[in-house]
Amino acid sequence: MLLGYAVKRAEEHQINNFWRRRRMWTRILARATRAVAVAGNYSLINQPISDPIFLKIPKSTFPQIFNNPRFLVTSNLDNELSPDSSVNGGDRQLAEQEEGGGGGDTYEVDSDTLESVLRLLQTSADGSLESCLDDMDLTLHQQLVTKITETPFVLSENLIRFFWWAWSERSLEVTTPMVESLVLAICGNDDVRKKKEVVYSLWDLVKEIGEKESGLLNVRILNELISSFSRLRKGKAALEVFDKFEAFHCVPDADTYYFTIEALCRRRAFDWACGVCQKMVDARTLPDAEKVGAILSWLCKGKKAKEAHGVYVVATEKGKLPPVNVVSFLVLKLCGEDETVKSALEILEDIPEEKRERAIKPFLAVVRALCRIKEVDKAKELLLKMIENGPPPGNAVFNFVVTAYSKAGEMGKAVEMMRLMESRGLRPDVYTYTVLASAYSNGGEMEEAQKILAEAKKKHVKLGPVMFHTLIRGYCKLEQFDEALKLLAEMKDYGVRPSVDEYDKLIQSLCLKALDWKMAEKLQEEMKESGLHLKGITRGLIRAVKEMEKEVVEAESITAVV
Structure with a gap:
């Protein structure tokens, strides 16, 4: 104490x-x-x-x-x-003359009175403030109130109470500069940013003045309040101020929309933020390019890429192109939904050629999205544009197109894209060969699949098990078990260890289609030696085929004796 x-x-x-002093x-x-x-x-x-x-x-x-x-x-x-x-x-x-501007009736701010009021406002923080002001029997004037609001070290809570007392209790004629001075003094105080009650009290006062004094408030006053609520992360309060613009006969400017959207996005109220964005777009009143970029980033993070695209279109029409990193982020988010992929494709045209060298991510995302929605020809077209204008496509871009054509069964175009990759000095990776071999295998074209495998062996020292697995599965579908077993042995010789899936698929095919339980048991023994364990259902299948064959042999023996 x-x-x-x-x-x-x-x-x-x-x-x-x-x-x-x-x-x-x-x-x-x-x-x-x-x-x-x-x-x-x-x-x-x-x-x-x-x-x-x-x-x-x-x-x-x-x-x-x-x-x-x-x-x-x-x-x-x-x-x-x-x-x-x-x-x-x-x-x-x-x-x-300095206070009143010269001429006519003037008012002199008494220094003793000013000092007395300031001493009270700087030290008092209890409920006796208004009564103390009444006891002072002040002669209030606009210049005196302005002097007080512009003085440092005055408690913001007391300043609001004094202003409210002077206006409501003493019928002080309030002017726009007076209210603006009060709002700027309080909202510009760093301590106020930590005290939400002060800003709420200030808003109650300003709102009361605006409702009773028509046309007195201006845009700057309301913008300061919205900005303060934004710093305090009070999105609903900022939206309340925004909604009062029409009632107070004020027209929102670019900062109004920006501060309101910022406040709502900080509270993750993205639906409300989109409503404010739509009003901003309809009014075609946008802030500068940096702030537009911030708005786009907030909306994209809130999964509102479609609404962000609407803001982007108006911004580009007005010559306020956001930074390239924001444009890239918007493209990535638009590619996440099938219905907005084409919008993302259009945005790529707005990226300057001199900045495309480092913008590979948005182009890659669009190519991938076009392949996902089965617009493979457009993906190929974009790839060719990348070759011509940049950014230069890498293996990943080609692989997306090769994979899409392979899944569509257009193997000629798929191989063509692989040859184009090679012509640009890029070496197709194991994934590229695996996709092509799998597509040929699924289509029953095992000879073409073997050619792809042979080419992959020449280009890569080590192949993955997926390549062999797809071919083994293709031979099993065609019931060419000798080729499948040969490929399994080749797989071991090539240093690729067969997995349980390869053995399981081959054993099931041998039992169900060839009824060759002997070879199945042999493969099971190989698995044990390799430390692999066959699934129980597959082991039961081997026993069932073996018993069934014994029953058939016994039945045939009995028939022969009879």
């Missing part, structure tokens, strides 16, 4: 020192200005203290200025600046 009291007293002492320098500037006027026969009228006239006079007059007794005297300093001092009338007039 003692520590808290000490801290509080230290803060009060710091604030009092601040205002004491400020009054001292104000008096020094006022005295210097009057001394200059005496030495150089200048007039004080229409000469603000912030622009002292002694900066504009010749240096030759400086000795007269500093030798002037009024510049050096300190005993009557307080009297010179007192409200009753006739000598200081010029200074008061300067202050009035």
Whole structure:
């Protein structure tokens, strides 16, 4: 408790020192200005203290200025600046002109009154604030309120309460600059960003003023509130401010839409964000390219790639092309849905040629997506464009097209793409040969499959088991078990260890189609030696075929005896 009291007293002492130094320098500037006027026969009228006239006079007059007794005297300093001092009338007039803009009735901000109010607002944080203000019997003026709102070290909570008290209890005539000054002072405070209650209280005050004072609020005031709610991750509150624009006779600008979308996306309210995006697109009021890129990224992360594409189209029409990395991200997300793949293909045309060298990912994604939706010819067309204009396609791009043609049964085009790959200095990998061999095998073209296998052996030292598995399965379908067994032995000689699947498929085919349980048992023994275990259902199949053959032999023996 003692520590808290000490801290509080230290803060009060710091604030009092601040205002004491400020009054001292104000008096020094006022005295210097009057001394200059005496030495150089200048007039004080229409000469603000912030622009002292002694900066504009010749240096030759400086000795007269500093030798002037009024510049050096300190005993009557307080009297010179007192409200009753006739000598200081010029200074008061300067202050009035600086605050009021000159001409007509002017209002002088009393320094003692200002200091008293600030001391109260800087130290009080309890429920007695309004009663203390009532006891002070203040004469409120717009300039006084503006001075208070622009002063640092004032508690934001008290500043809002003071403004509300002055407007509602004392019927202060509020102006747009006053409200704007209040909002900027509070929303620009770093501490406020950690106190959501302060921003909510400020919004309640601004909303009340906007509902009762028609046309007083402007876009900047509302944008600051939306931005503050965005930093606090209060998307619903930001949307509430956005929805009040029409009621307050304000037209949203680019920052309005950006801050609102940002706030909603931070709270993952992507459906609401899409609604705001649609209004932004309809109004064709978009922020700069960097902010457009941020909006596209948020929507894509929220699985709203289709809506992001709508924003992208309008942005490109207005010449606000997002960064290439954002465009690539949008393309990747559009490729995730079959209905938006063609939109992704169109966006690739917007990537500048000088930046395509490092944009292989979006092109690869589009080729893959086109093959997935069975638009293989368009994928091939895009691949040829990549060869011509970049980025240069690699093995992965070719493999997608080769695989798609192989699955479609268009083996001529598939082989053609492989030959094109070779002509560009790329070596088809094991995957390429496996896809082609599998397609030939499924179609019963085992001779072509063997040619692909032979070519793969020449190009690669080691092949995977999948290549042999597809061919063994193809021979089993055609009941060419000798070729299948030969391929199994070749597989071992080539250093590829057969898996359980190869043995299982071959044993089942031998039992069901050839009824050759002897060879099946032999393969089972090989599996045991290799540390592999045959499935129980397949072992049962071997026993069943073996018993069935014995029963047939016994039946034939009995028939022969009879």
